[in-house]
Amino acid sequence: MSDAAAASALPASRLVPLRGAARARHAMPAHGRWVTALGWQPIAYSEMHLCAHYYPLAIRFSRGLPLLGVILDEAYLTRPLVDASGTWQGGYMPMAVRTFPFQATGNSVDPFDDLVVPADTDFLSAEAGTPLCRDDGAPSSHLQTLHRLARQLLDSRRSLAAALDHLLIARLLVPLRQPPNGTAQPATPQLHTVDRARFAEIEPAAFAAMARHRFASVDIAVACQFSLHRLRSECQPKSARSTLAASAAGGRGLDFLGMEDIAIDDGDLFSLGDLEATHSGLDASGSDAPEYPPV
Numbered sequence: 001m002s003d004a005a006a007a008s009a010l011p012a013s014r015l016v017p018l019r020g021a022a023r024a025r026h027a028m029p030a031h032g033r034w035v036t037a038l039g040w041q042p043i044a045y046s047e048m049h050l051c052a053h054y055y056p057l058a059i060r061f062s063r064g065l066p067l068l069g070v071i072l073d074e075a076y077l078t079r080p081l082v083d084a085s086g087t088w089q090g091g092y093m094p095m096a097v098r099t100f101p102f103q104a105t106g107n108s109v110d111p112f113d114d115l116v117v118p119a120d121t122d123f124l125s126a127e128a129g130t131p132l133c134r135d136d137g138a139p140s141s142h143l144q145t146l147h148r149l150a151r152q153l154l155d156s157r158r159s160l161a162a163a164l165d166h167l168l169i170a171r172l173l174v175p176l177r178q179p180p181n182g183t184a185q186p187a188t189p190q191l192h193t194v195d196r197a198r199f200a201e202i203e204p205a206a207f208a209a210m211a212r213h214r215f216a217s218v219d220i221a222v223a224c225q226f227s228l229h230r231l232r233s234e235c236q237p238k239s240a241r242s243t244l245a246a247s248a249a250g251g252r253g254l255d256f257l258g259m260e261d262i263a264i265d266d267g268d269l270f271s272l273g274d275l276e277a278t279h280s281g282l283d284a285s286g287s288d289a290p291e292y293p294p295v
Helices: 003-007 033-037 045-054 141-159 161-169 196-200 204-211 216-230 238-248 272-285
Strands: 015-017 040-042 057-062 065-071 115-118 173-175 192-194
Touching: 040 141, 045 057, 045 065, 045 141, 045 216, 057 216, 065 161, 115 141, 141 161, 161 216, 192 196, 192 216, 196 216, 204 216
Parallel strands: none
Antiparallel strands: 015 115, 040 065, 057 065, 057 192, 173 192
C-alpha cells in the first residue's frame, strides 16, 4: 500500500465479516503517517493509565453513548507522533491502532466470524502482509492475537459504559476546543474531557456514591486530567486552562482528593501531648531548631 493511501486510511461506515473477505493477509503500512489520520481511537481500561502518559484521553459520543479513547490527531497534540520520514515516535501504540481495521462484534469465538472490517479497506491484501490463516484454513497466531485484543476493546467498552455515564450524570464532561486554523483531521469527532474545576467541587458524598460499586468513574476522571499535559493549550477547555493557571500560581492542587481534614489518634506512634509541646515551644521561642521532647 502506498503512503498516500495509508495516510488517507479512515474507518469506513460499511463493515463486513472477515470470513467474507477474499484477501487473507494483514497489510500494515511501512510508515506511521496513517495513524494520525484516524483522529481518535477507543482504548481498553487495562491500558488507560499507560495511554495517559503519551496521549490526551478524550470521550466522544456515538449514538448518544460515551466512549473513552485517545486523541491521535496531531493538531491537538503537544508533540508529533511521527517524524518527517514517517517513523513512529509516539511511544506506546494503543490496542485499537495495532488491531486496525479489525473490530470485534462479540458474536462468535471464531475470529473469522467475530471480526468485521471495512469493505473497502486497504489493510487487507491477497499477496503482501502477515497471513491471517494457516495452510489448513485455521486462524493464524497473528489473527488470534488481533482477535484477543479486539475483544478486550469490546469488553472494556461494555464495562466502562456505566462509569462514563456517572461522569455524564455528574456534569463533569466539557467539550475540547477545536485546533486553530481548522487543522483537525476530518475523522476527528467532537471530543470531551473532564472539567477540573467541576471535579474539584464534587462533594465527598458524591465521590463515595460514584465509587461505591466500582472505582472506574473516579479512575477515568483522574486519568483524563493527568493526560491534559499532552493536549495543546489552545484546545483545552476554558475552565481547565484557568484551573491550571491557578494551580501554577500556588493554588491547593490536592483539595479535590478530600484530604484537607486529617485527624491523628493519640498513641505510641504519635503522642498528642508531645506534638502540642513541640508547637508551643515553636510559638514561644520562634526558634527554627527546637529541642524535641524525649520519647
